[in-house]
Amino acid sequence: MNILFYNDSQDQLFHISPRQRRVALAVALIMAFLTLAALFFAGTKLPVMSAFFPVLGAWGVMGDVLTSFILFNQFRSSRIFPLLLLACTFLLTGILSLFYLLSLTGMLPLSGLFASGSQTAVWLWCFWHSCFPLGILLFMGSLHFNKKIIDRRLLPRYLFSGTTAVLLIGVLLLALATAGQDKLPVLIEDGNYRRLIETAVGPAIWALCALASVCSVFPYKKRGVLRVWLSVAVFAFLLGVTLSLAAGERYTLGWYGARIDSLIASTVVLLSIISEVNKLFVRLRRQHEELEESQQALESANEQLKELSGIDSLTRIANRRKFDEVLKQELNAPQRAKEHLSLLMIDIDFFKAYNDHYGHLGGDMVLRSVAPRLEAEALAHFGFTARYGGEEFAIILPGHSELEAEQIAELMLESVRSLAIPHQYSDVSDQITISIGGCTLRPGEKSNAHDFIGRADEALYRAKHEGRARFVFANSARDSCLHPFETTSH
Known part of the structure; x- marks a missing residue:
């Protein structure tokens, strides 16, 4: 199935109903309302729940990886290049969020090339929250400028090149955040990352996420299920960055809320695709049952026809x-x-x-x-x-x-x-x-x-x-x- 083109119209996974649009809009509005309410108390200190972030972080990594896996398979089926970019985006996001999780939980090496330092986690966070919107912008651009169907014989080459590039970028960014952290500006001191805003790194990341969110929304009427829920994911990602910057430090209301938004961003596309595939299975099962009933009716009718005629x-x-x-x-x-x-x-x-x-x-x-x-x-x-x-x-x-x-x-x-x-x-x-x-x-x-x-x-x-x-x-x-x-x- 071609999941980006439906009735000669771009960016369609499946035809989306008005009800599905309303559900997506409702989810986005609820997230926006809760984020706005949390902004006033974003810096409020909350109890340190050491298991909170590893659990949510692991779910987020799994959501990104599974989403990329499904999109890679859809790319193999449809051979549409934008799907490869989107799959690579979610894969790189999953890898960087995994590195961030390992760094924050002290599971990176204590020495060597990838030894964690005081600035490793915050810079991995920056790389993670920069690469995702950049990948979304590349995906959106490719929808308008690259509509060719890739030759089936070239699929292995594209898949190998895409996954190899993602792994190399992930390793290079990890090396930069560990061995090269001395060459990067200091963004966190004593658990406080206010300097993330003062150095303009944080605002630049927020602006990049905001641009990706706006671009993912338009054109509104031509979007299908994939694009609608991708817009929700990018919007949730933007809200997470907003809460993180407003919180200023870890284990605050804004920090915890940002982790939840990140989890939503990593899983909502996956859940939407699974939901649509499940609908197809249900429809296929229903049609199969109807076909069996029709076959039985046809056999009965044929027997009667043979007797009567x-x-x-x-x-x-x-x-x-x-x-x-x-x-x-x-x-x-x-x-x-x-x-x-x-x-x-x-x-x-x-x-x-x-x-x-x-x-x-x-x-x-x-x-x-x-x-x-x-x-x-x-x-x-x-x-x-x-x-x-x-x-x-x-x-x-x-x-x-x-x-x-x-x-x-x-x-x-x-x-x-x-x-x-x-x-x-x-x-x-x-x-x-x-x-x-x-x-x-x-x-x-x-x-x-x-x-x-x-x-x-x-x-x-x-x-x-x-x-x-x-x-x-x-x-x-x-x-x-x-x-x-x-x-x-x-």
Whole structure:
């Protein structure tokens, strides 16, 4: 499934309903209200809950990684480059938030290249909260400037390059925040990170997040489920940065609130995609149940139809009365507005001459041999076969276009010829052959049974007139034929 393009419109995962938009808007407004209320008390000291951040941080890392995993798989399926950028953005965010979690909980090495220092955690926070909005801006830009579908053969190269670049960037930023922290400005002193604002690093990060949030919202009307909930995620990320900067230090109301906003930002896209996929599974299950019910009803109806309708006593296929009933049903079926309907009228060539020279018992043998061959070919293409009268047969092919019906007619010509029934009194072959006239109704085209049969009969007459052992279609721009001793290409 192509999750960025829906009905030739960009950035669609699935078609989003007004109700889903209202839910997303409600979530955003609730977060905004709670954040605004918390801003007045952002610096209020709260009890130190040492397990709070590791638990939420681990959930946030898992949310980012799982989101990137799903997006990587969607990229492999749809081959749309913006999805690769978005997947890489969530992967890098997950890696940097993991490094931040390890640093804050004292799990980074105490010595060596990646030894944690007093400024490591705060700079990892800065890198984390800068890379996410930058990735979102790149994603938004790519939606407008890169709409090409990537060649399937290049997918491994793109996936390898994307993941490798993310890992390298993550490791380089970790090295900069550890081994290179002496070259970076001091942003935290004694647990207080007011200097984060004084050095303008914090405001710059906030402005970057605000820009990404605004860009993720527009254009509003053209967004689908993915874009709507991505906007909510970016907005939650912005609110988290706002609370962090307002708090000024750890273990305050603003600091705890910022962690919750970060968790929402890392999981809301994942939850929205899972919700949509679950809806598809539910819909698929419902359709499967309906299909099973339809199949059972169809089998029951077919059995009743077989019992109630007439069967030709000689050939053991449907007779003319049954044919009339089925044709009427197909002409009036609801799917006629969306499907083709083809009709083949078939006549055994020089059958009278066969009867005259081989006797009526021989003629009956021919009918009993030809009928099952025609029925087998028709059933293979979900068609209906009937003995129309005498040596003439009729085949109804619902849902088959003219080209498909012509291909089926070719198969029938060859199938009958392969019976190799001798006919020394035929003018076209030394074996039994058939002529076929066909007619196809296009989707929505109206016709009654009389006119439909008449057009197919007229085509059958033309097939006989043109030499028999062939097929001709009514109103076809490319009348086609196949003689037992000729090869005709279409």
